[in-house]
Amino acid sequence: MTTIDELSSSPAPAEPMPETDAQAQLSRRGVLQLAGAAVSLVVAPSASAQASPSPTERATKAARVRLTVNGEARQLELDPRQSLLDVLRETLDLTGTKKGCNQGACGACTVLVNGKRVVSCLTLAAMNDGAEIETIEGLAQGDELHPLQEAFIEYEGLQCGFCTPGQIMSGLGCIAEGHAQSPEEIQFWMSGNICRCGAYPGIVAAIADAAGRM
Ligand code: FES
Numbered sequence: 001m002t003t004i005d006e007l008s009s010s011p012a013p014a015e016p017m018p019e020t021d022a023q024a025q026l027s028r029r030g031v032l033q034l035a036g037a038a039v040s041l042v043v044a045p046s047a048s049a050q051a052s053p054s055p056t057e058r059a060t061k062a063a064r065v066r067l068t069v070n071g072e073a074r075q076l077e078l079d080p081r082q083s084l085l086d087v088l089r090e091t092l093d094l095t096g097t098k099k100g101c102n103q104g105a106c107g108a109c110t111v112l113v114n115g116k117r118v119v120s121c122l123t124l125a126a127m128n129d130g131a132e133i134e135t136i137e138g139l140a141q142g143d144e145l146h147p148l149q150e151a152f153i154e155y156e157g158l159q160c161g162f163c164t165p166g167q168i169m170s171g172l173g174c175i176a177e178g179h180a181q182s183p184e185e186i187q188f189w190m191s192g193n194i195c196r197c198g199a200y201p202g203i204v205a206a207i208a209d210a211a212g213r214m
């Protein structure tokens, strides 16, 4: 029969099995392998980051751009962030194209790109690879002014002259588009070109006159 002493006594805890030499080596090897894997996980991203250029490095890598400017072929290595306006003025020294607002609001920087008028401050030069660019410097033939340049003088379409290159290039685009059939039409289609001197009557008259002669 079982006594009270025998019921209240708990069994003795099991003794841990002694670890064999082979088990001890396996567990140590496993720990080292795990540690090695963890280190390589930490190291791997920075190694791959070093291999590929950062977004800033990619953005500043020089871009090869071919432009034909006023009939002359140019091969340029440019910062891809440069606007067409800055390339014309600062790289090619064609300062006839003016920088007014530098944000597309005044039209002073207007040039023709493949025959279409474009505000050159809002387009990257690198995006115009292979394009034909016409600026105010390309209009006159030696001493002979373009008919629209002559008309601006004849109708006094300028005062200080700062906006004039952009007005003339935009006027050429306006005529080529067929938007110079009346003074009202010219006013509407030239509304992106601001003249702070208010020479608008002369500008409109000059474009209307040149449109009839071109
Ligand atoms: S400078 Fe380009 S629109 Fe004003």
Ligand code: FES
Pocket (backbone or CB within 6 Å): 157, 158, 159, 160, 161, 162, 163, 164, 194, 195, 196, 197, 198, 199
């Ligand atoms: S002539 Fe002066 S801004 Fe137009």
